[in-house]
Amino acid sequence: MATHATPSARHHISLSWGVPLALGAVFGFYAGFLRRTGVAVSWWDVLFGVVAGLVFVGVAYGLGRIQRALPRELRAAAYAGLCGMSIGFLHSLTGCSILQAVGMGLFFAAAMLVASYYIFYMREK
Incomplete structure (x- = not known):
């Protein structure tokens, strides 16, 4: 064989x-x-x-x-945290205030949370 x-x-x-x-x-x-x-x-x-x-x-x-x-909610939150911290860190390097960097990071984290939760929810159905 x-x-x-x-x-x-x-x-x-x-x-x-x-x-x-x-x-x-x-x-x-x-x-x-x-x-x-x-x-x-x-x-x-x-x-x-x-x-x-x-x-x-x-x-x-x-x-x-x-x-x-991780459950899908926590997985989406983890990816949102990674995205928000990364964008906030990069934005802080431009010389802006800390509040602007945190606001930008929170905005992108919220967008990533919604998008990643939707993707994880649809794939696990």
């Missing part, structure tokens, strides 16, 4: 790592760009962007790993 070889999963990055890495790269690049104080980009701006991106990747990957254990 001939057996078929199963394709190895070692040669590609799964979505559990790919999505947080892609989002973290965009987040880190944008955070480093917003932090620029002068005309030229300094190494501190690059380091800031890399660290911000790595923190985002870690939190997004951790949330992705535990999301199946």
